Amino acid sequence: MQPSDQVFVLLKHWLVGRSPAVMQPGVSILLTIVPILLIFPVLFAVTTVLERKGLGRIQNRYGPNRVGPYGILQPLADGLKSLTKEDIVPSSADRTVHFLAPLVLLAVAFLPYAVLPMGRNMVAVNLDSGVLFFFAIGAISELSVFMAGWSSRNKYSLLGAMRAVAQMISYEVPLLLSSIAVIMAAGSLSTVEIVEKQSGFSGIFPHWYVLTPWGFAGFILFMIAATAETNRSPFDLPEGESEIIAGYYIEYSGFKFALFFLGEYLGMFAISGLGITLFLGGWSAPLPFLTWVPSWIWFFGKLLGLIIGFIWVRGTLPRLRMDQLMNFAWKFMLPMALVVVVSAGAWRFLPQGVTRWLVSMVFIAAAYVLLARGVETRNKIAKRTYRFAE
Amino acid sequence: MLGEGIVKGLAETARNFLGSFIEKDRLVTVQYPEERLPVVEAARMFPFLIYDGVDQEEGLRCVACQICEKECPPQCIHIEKSKDKKPDFIGKQQFYPAVFDIDVSVCMSCQICVEVCPFDAIRMDNEFELSTDDRFAGLLWPKEKLAMPNEHYLAIHPTEATEVEARRAEEKAQAEAKKASQPAAVAK
Numbered sequence: 001m002q003p004s005d006q007v008f009v010l011l012k013h014w015l016v017g018r019s020p021a022v023m024q025p026g027v028s029i030l031l032t033i034v035p036i037l038l039i040f041p042v043l044f045a046v047t048t049v050l051e052r053k054g055l056g057r058i059q060n061r062y063g064p065n066r067v068g069p070y071g072i073l074q075p076l077a078d079g080l081k082s083l084t085k086e087d088i089v090p091s092s093a094d095r096t097v098h099f100l101a102p103l104v105l106l107a108v109a110f111l112p113y114a115v116l117p118m119g120r121n122m123v124a125v126n127l128d129s130g131v132l133f134f135f136a137i138g139a140i141s142e143l144s145v146f147m148a149g150w151s152s153r154n155k156y157s158l159l160g161a162m163r164a165v166a167q168m169i170s171y172e173v174p175l176l177l178s179s180i181a182v183i184m185a186a187g188s189l190s191t192v193e194i195v196e197k198q199s200g201f202s203g204i205f206p207h208w209y210v211l212t213p214w215g216f217a218g219f220i221l222f223m224i225a226a227t228a229e230t231n232r233s234p235f236d237l238p239e240g241e242s243e244i245i246a247g248y249y250i251e252y253s254g255f256k257f258a259l260f261f262l263g264e265y266l267g268m269f270a271i272s273g274l275g276i277t278l279f280l281g282g283w284s285a286p287l288p289f290l291t292w293v294p295s296w297i298w299f300f301g302k303l304l305g306l307i308i309g310f311i312w313v314r315g316t317l318p319r320l321r322m323d324q325l326m327n328f329a330w331k332f333m334l335p336m337a338l339v340v341v342v343s344a345g346a347w348r349f350l351p352q353g354v355t356r357w358l359v360s361m362v363f364i365a366a367a368y369v370l371l372a373r374g375v376e377t378r379n380k381i382a383k384r385t386y387r388f389a390e
Numbered sequence: 391m392l393g394e395g396i397v398k399g400l401a402e403t404a405r406n407f408l409g410s411f412i413e414k415d416r417l418v419t420v421q422y423p424e425e426r427l428p429v430v431e432a433a434r435m436f437p438f439l440i441y442d443g444v445d446q447e448e449g450l451r452c453v454a455c456q457i458c459e460k461e462c463p464p465q466c467i468h469i470e471k472s473k474d475k476k477p478d479f480i481g482k483q484q485f486y487p488a489v490f491d492i493d494v495s496v497c498m499s500c501q502i503c504v505e506v507c508p509f510d511a512i513r514m515d516n517e518f519e520l521s522t523d524d525r526f527a528g529l530l531w532p533k534e535k536l537a538m539p540n541e542h543y544l545a546i547h548p549t550e551a552t553e554v555e556a557r558r559a560e561e562k563a564q565a566e567a568k569k570a571s572q573p574a575a576v577a578k
Contacts, residue, residue, distance in 0.1 A: 058406050058407045059406070060406055060418065061417065312404070315403050316400050317396065371392075372393075375392055
């Protein structure tokens with residue numbers, strides 16, 4: 001194990017060792033929490049620029065390029081702007097809940113990072129039920145969204161919050177089911193153990209779950225559900241600028257709005273991190289001869305890759321309609337996720353070799369073809385004839 | 391097959407994304423303060439007053455007839471007529487504006503003042519970068535700020551200006567011919 005791999009762990013141990021014995025537990029906790037509280041907001045700032053520039057390029061524009069060289073200081077300007085803006089609370093709003101909603105969202109957005117292993121030995125808490133903790137915390141974000149929508153006393157806010165709750169609860173089911181497949185295969189709920197199970201190699205191929213038929217299908221389902229869970233385009237109905245203006249945060253201005261934004265992006269990073277942990281082998285290297293690269297570089301590289309994927313999808317797909325959203329969740333995602341679970345079970349109990357690959361693949365492919373028939377709307381496009389108007 | 395359209399869409403956006411780095415023609419944005427599109431000849435913002443020659447008091451074409459002041463729909467022009475007179479371009483004694491103010495915060499760029507002016511004294515400028523930190527005095531333009539040399543008019547609206555120039559030259563020639571013939575008539 002290279003020292004570069006463990007540089008942050010060693011640094012922490014060194015700093016804790018230097019502090020007086022009474023303070024050591026406190027210092028240790030502080031040194032675990034503060035980096036998380038610093039790194040991910042910085043990543044948020046970087047992502048906003050990347051997103052705006054990327055979307056701009058997709059639409060053949062430049063994107064922000066005024067603040068600093070190539071516009072990289074844009075988040076600084078955005079932050080200053082939102083800090084200096086007036087904070088307006090509607091006179092009929094429930095002031096306490098209105099104030100609490102962004103704080104709850106932010107607190108909830110930070111908590112899941114506690115169980116994400118960001119490198120070898122780099123996890124804040126190695127909970128035995130880490131994945132369960134992650135989803136339990138993730139469910140609270142629905143509460144904060146509804147708090148925001150309800151307390152604003154605005155019809156658009158309430159509509160947005162209702163949509164958000166309906167969507168998040170619907171998509172939580174396939175999200176959980178697709179991760180259950182991984183939990184079954186790994187035999188553990190601990191995120192650290194799940195990553196360790198995937199860190200081996202057979203030949204040049206890593207033991208990542210995404211490289212199995214059920215894992216691949218599970219990963220795709222997981223990422224689709226994660227997109228819906230974080231309210232990102234094409235599942236941004238709760239915000240729907242063109243329909244309900246900004247949904248549940250229509251009555252938020254200034255820094256509270258920025259906090260909502262931050263919370264949303266932190267949620268996206270966290271769920272991408274979980275996707276990496278469950279399917280993409282966490283901090284493990286993709287090829288055996290690349291293991292000399294520090295493990296945390298792999299984690300953040302994969303995270304950046306998934307973020308770029310999110311931006312790419314946002315730049316491509318238009319927003320779904322409410323009925324399409326629900327049909328997709330309940331008629332395609334849910335049965336597909338169940339098939340993935342069954343396929344993972346078959347994979348677990350069949351002997352290693354071609355048989356289990358074939359069985360697993362047949363399960364997935366058959367389910368995909370059959371379920372796709374139900375989801376695809378039969379567009380009967382014909383020349384329209386008029387009876388009276390000619 | 392389900393998902394086929396999504397893959398096609400992703401390929402299309404990727405093509406646009408990468409294409410914007412390779413083909414510069416794709417990026418249609420004009421980076422405004424550094425590069426700018428040429429202003430079209432018919433562009434108009436706010437009126438200005440034309441003067442001939444070098445001295446703006448001497449050569450101002452306006453004779454303070456106040457037609458533009460009366461016709462202006464938002465009433466943004468304020469003129470005070472002079473007590474004395476000065477000769478115009480054909481040597482005729484005319485009044486001139488002692489005060490000529492345009493409140494550009496009120497002006498709606500309708501060009502009616504230009505159309506009604508019988509002396510070709512007021513025209514539309516195409517200057518559009520007019521922001522100021524004083525929204526009262528900074529947007530009330532006095533005669534001194536409004537007065538522009540005729541060359542400026544020729545530069546910004548060449549087609550229209552040459553027409554006006556030709557007409558005025560003809561008028562001046564006629565007036566001179568008349569003046570030349572009149573003393574003879576008196577002498578008779």
